[in-house]
Amino acid sequence: MTGRDADGEAEQANGDRGDPCGAVGGVAAMQARRAALLGPAYRLFYDRPLHLVRGDGVWLFDAQGAAYLDGYNNVASVGHCHPHVVSAIAAQAGRLATHTRYLHDGPLDLAARLLDSLPEPLGHMMFTCTGSEANDLAFRIAQSATGGRGVVVTQTAYHGVTEAAAAFSPALRLPGGLPAHVRVVPAPLDGPDPAGRFAADVAAAFADLGRAGVGPAMFLCDSIFASDGVVDGPPGLLRGAAEAARAVGALYVADEVQAGFGRTGEGMWGFTRHGVQPDIVTMGKPMGNGYPVAGLAVRPEHIARFGRDVRYFNTFGGNPVAMAAAGAVLDVIAREELIANAAATGAHLRARLRDVQAGHPVLGAVRGAGLFAGVDVVTPDGSARPDPQNAAAIVNAMRASGVLISTSGLDGNVLKIRPPLVFRPEHADRLVAALEQALHGGTRGHGTPE
Amino acid sequence: MTGRDADGEAEQANGDRGDPCGAVGGVAAMQARRAALLGPAYRLFYDRPLHLVRGDGVWLFDAQGAAYLDGYNNVASVGHCHPHVVSAIAAQAGRLATHTRYLHDGPLDLAARLLDSLPEPLGHMMFTCTGSEANDLAFRIAQSATGGRGVVVTQTAYHGVTEAAAAFSPALRLPGGLPAHVRVVPAPLDGPDPAGRFAADVAAAFADLGRAGVGPAMFLCDSIFASDGVVDGPPGLLRGAAEAARAVGALYVADEVQAGFGRTGEGMWGFTRHGVQPDIVTMGKPMGNGYPVAGLAVRPEHIARFGRDVRYFNTFGGNPVAMAAAGAVLDVIAREELIANAAATGAHLRARLRDVQAGHPVLGAVRGAGLFAGVDVVTPDGSARPDPQNAAAIVNAMRASGVLISTSGLDGNVLKIRPPLVFRPEHADRLVAALEQALHGGTRGHGTPE
Incomplete structure (x- = not known):
């Protein structure tokens, strides 16, 4: 079950078992342990929650060693574990x-x-x-x-x-x-x-x-x-x-x-x-x-x-x-001149997002400044109504492709892209490729840091 | 000027220059810089504020290398920089x-x-x-x-x-x-x-x-x-x-x-x-x-x-x-069996404090459990009224002897002794010796870690 939480993130309750097709046994056991120890007030990201163990720059790694491109975490702003x-x-x-x-x-x-x-x-x-x-x-x-x-x-x-x-x-x-x-x-x-x-x-x-x-x-x-x-x-x-x-x-x-x-x-x-x-x-x-x-x-x-x-x-x-x-x-x-990088890489990211948007009626406006972008997900029927279900589906599909983003907005239908400031144009390209793949209903397979 | 702040600590305002007799130039300059940068909501301990640069176990060291026995800080509870x-x-x-x-x-x-x-x-x-x-x-x-x-x-x-x-x-x-x-x-x-x-x-x-x-x-x-x-x-x-x-x-x-x-x-x-x-x-x-x-x-x-x-x-x-x-x-x-140490060293500390109290009518009740002790400072005239001025004077005299404590209580007249849990009986003895010295109106000279 994907719900909504503070700032409209796509999340799920602690005790939920996640997607049964994709659930890794260790993750399900951790979720159960977490529900028992931390109680019902905590939430997790993604239909299939991530068990992360290591971070390095724009990359996060799960317990199996799979790499995820971090398009979301603004706390580790100068890169994980700088x-x-x-x-x-x-x-x-x-x-x-x-x-x-x-x-x-x-x-x-x-x-x-x-x-x-x-x-x-x-x-x-x-x-x-x-x-x-x-x-x-x-x-x-x-x-x-x-x-x-x-x-x-x-x-x-x-x-x-x-x-x-x-x-x-x-x-x-x-x-x-x-x-x-x-x-x-x-x-x-x-x-x-x-x-x-x-x-x-x-x-x-x-x-x-x-x-x-x-x-x-x-x-x-x-x-x-x-x-x-x-x-x-x-x-x-x-x-x-x-x-x-x-x-x-x-x-x-x-x-x-x-x-x-x-x-x-x-x-x-x-x-x-x-x-x-x-x-x-x-x-x-x-x-x-x-x-x-x-x-x-x-x-x-x-x-x-x-x-x-x-x-x-x-x-x-x-x-x-x-x-x-x-x-x-x-x-x-x-x-590392990260403000200039936020401007340049951010402009590149938004331009690439607009390229994708042009070919996909489910994507509406692309907004943003620097390395903070929002992309509306809307119904493709001409009425362009907010479509939070599809936004959550895109976020979860991108996670399956090894790229992490979330959602935002009054209706929860805005893709929220907010990577560490050490994000480079090649990372933006990879993120956008995962988005395109998600829009075509597929995933890209886990990435390897470049 | 020594004032009272949250939990009755003996403190002074940011901009105060401290005791002119004891003020080190560097400290006065830092106080002025601090008032300018941090503004009026901050307070400092002691009439002569401490500029600390290093901690080790129960010891704190100022910029001149002088050692202070920490009888107060419960945050660095297992010892500074363990x-x-x-x-x-x-x-x-x-x-x-x-x-x-x-x-x-x-x-x-x-x-x-x-x-x-x-x-x-x-x-x-x-x-x-x-x-x-x-x-x-x-x-x-x-x-x-x-x-x-x-x-x-x-x-x-x-x-x-x-x-x-x-x-x-x-x-x-x-x-x-x-x-x-x-x-x-x-x-x-x-x-x-x-x-x-x-x-x-x-x-x-x-x-x-x-x-x-x-x-x-x-x-x-x-x-x-x-x-x-x-x-x-x-x-x-x-x-x-x-x-x-x-x-x-x-x-x-x-x-x-x-x-x-x-x-x-x-x-x-x-x-x-x-x-x-x-x-x-x-x-x-x-x-x-x-x-x-x-x-x-x-x-x-x-x-x-x-x-x-x-x-x-x-x-x-x-x-x-x-x-x-x-x-x-x-x-x-x-x-390090610190709970047992808190019990044993705490009992030793209170016993030694009661020895001192017996000879000094300005000290009233000695309370406490483990390594948290409170000692009332009262008027010696038989009425045993709270004496916050003398409590602050004792705290400042002990600081001059290189031992750090503070005050507490509704009237601000309770000596608050709350050292790291790695405090040992010899440290308690040293603290009590500085208290005795302060009660006699003197200071003991800065300590050396033992």
Whole structure:
């Protein structure tokens, strides 16, 4: 059974046995053991879940040694097990791993490097362990700075799993629906003047909160709309919405957990493409290439009151090992010119996807920026309705061909392609070949790393 | 300026320059840089903050090479930079660091080992990155299981820094006070029949919530009362309170972030001493010896609905490197017999502290279990009122002697002694000698590792 989960991924429940034709005995036994030990709240990718044991660059390997081209994982953003990051972690773990109530150069050096990459008004960095904690903290800071509690997010946004972050993550489809302090606006996916409509929707949402007696706190927006089906532009798309939020006294918080660290191919941050200056920027996933490290940058005027009245301490946040991992990731992004690669390989990938789309009516729009692409899967009958069943079938067929992607979007019908930033044009070609094969109802056989 | 922060630690603001007599130029410059880069929400320990660069076992070393005996850090619980843990992290970081939507033996093997150490009814493990996330998730699960939102905690409890966890962490003294769904009860520190009084207080708190229309969700209690000033017993202290919570339909959640992993010297978990079986057990800090890993164990009946309706995914939670780190910590606890050491060295430490207390009227009660001790600092005038100023002075004098501890408690007057579990009797002797010196108004000079 393939279901839907946070950010619309194609997943299945823990206890399901998977496709009986394809199930490997060891995998079925692991699934049963996993259901017994971890319980019912966990989910797995793919009708035939993967048992992975090793990663290297853009490749993942299962227990039988089969290779999978990773077209999906943005956490291992500079490549699985990058030796520079691994050795930075190992060296610092062997030297010191304490916390921020002692002085250490680690958080200071990393904060300086990150702030250098951000617009000037963002003056302070704070460190957490997860993107959820970063967005949760941004919400606490925004409430302290504004005195309000109202949050506006996009319709299928995903911002985290703490209680506070889950409450403004409509992608989770929590029972009970959205709480009284949250409003959603449609992602600016299509139609005329998407930027103008988006700004008007944000203004209307805050007005609606105001009528309900809820003061404005923040407009929180993922700059690449990862779980809304991937929205690339036009550049400037976010400017009006950010201004609409500020006009009522809310902060504009850029959630860069998905779009940050070079993913979109135009500088380090996804919001750069839109010519906006956020009040707070949250970051996470790729920040430590798998080491749990996240954080936020904030304008000093917004943190003054919070710093005086509330304060913040996170036991593992800003620890020297986390800082070493994140510093090593920044090194690799620069040395290997991964932002330029995201732009070039991403453009190549989208061009190849559009070639395939031209010959396949089940593929609709191809969107994306850098190495983050979304491809609509639609019915081929001329009505072009979203077809999540076929999207899941394509994802599972590509997995059988040894290429890993997932789905996204309000209807779960958007192919979500988001490989490590070390993806090269030949990898994109291989991914697209597996897609074509899947569209023809076949698989390609497992790949071998090249 | 020495202030008070979460869990009553003696701290100072980021921008403070520290004791001008003792300030090293480099430290003052780092403090200024830190204030500029990290902003006003961060705090530092000690009037003269420490710039640490290296750790080894029970020793920490500053930038000048001076050694400090660590009598405080429970995260590096099996000793700073333990080689078995460091090599487990390095090896797994070089092999694979993905997430729980793929199958991997790491979370399964660790879950099996942890569940083996817990009472039978706790059937499932879930993994997060921080104790805050674990307590936040416990609250979400408790709400799903009970349908209520009411939380009862102790008066100076600290349970985390997400918005939800901070709301039930009165130690943070947040502006605006406690929200409507939270009630506090005094920690059972003294008086006749503390267990009976504690149970009655918990029952009364839930009754008060009920009168306010708030249904019961959970009674959340740190089994060693770390930020309430350290409460050791009598054994059985928690049983009546847990029963009172269950009688109204609330879950009893044991917060083992402080007391877990052998800290109290009687088995792996702090609640064991009290003969209770929790509905949920949360764990964190020492779990990965500094690697960000945390989690919870839950009775299957409480997670069924949450698993069906809500689900949970944490990007870094349960990743193979976290699991390797936590598994290595369990190895070391067993191989080096650290629970027995916590019991034996802890008993020696408390005996020596009581020897000192007998000769010093400024020291009041000595409490503790295993390697977690609390010593009241009181006025010597016969009234024995809490004396937080003298407690902070003692902590700072001991730091000047090269021994690290902190403070705790409602009044901030409790010396909080919580060293790595590899602390030996000779280290306890050295700590107590520094305390005696501090009580005589002097310092001992920096130590050398023995």
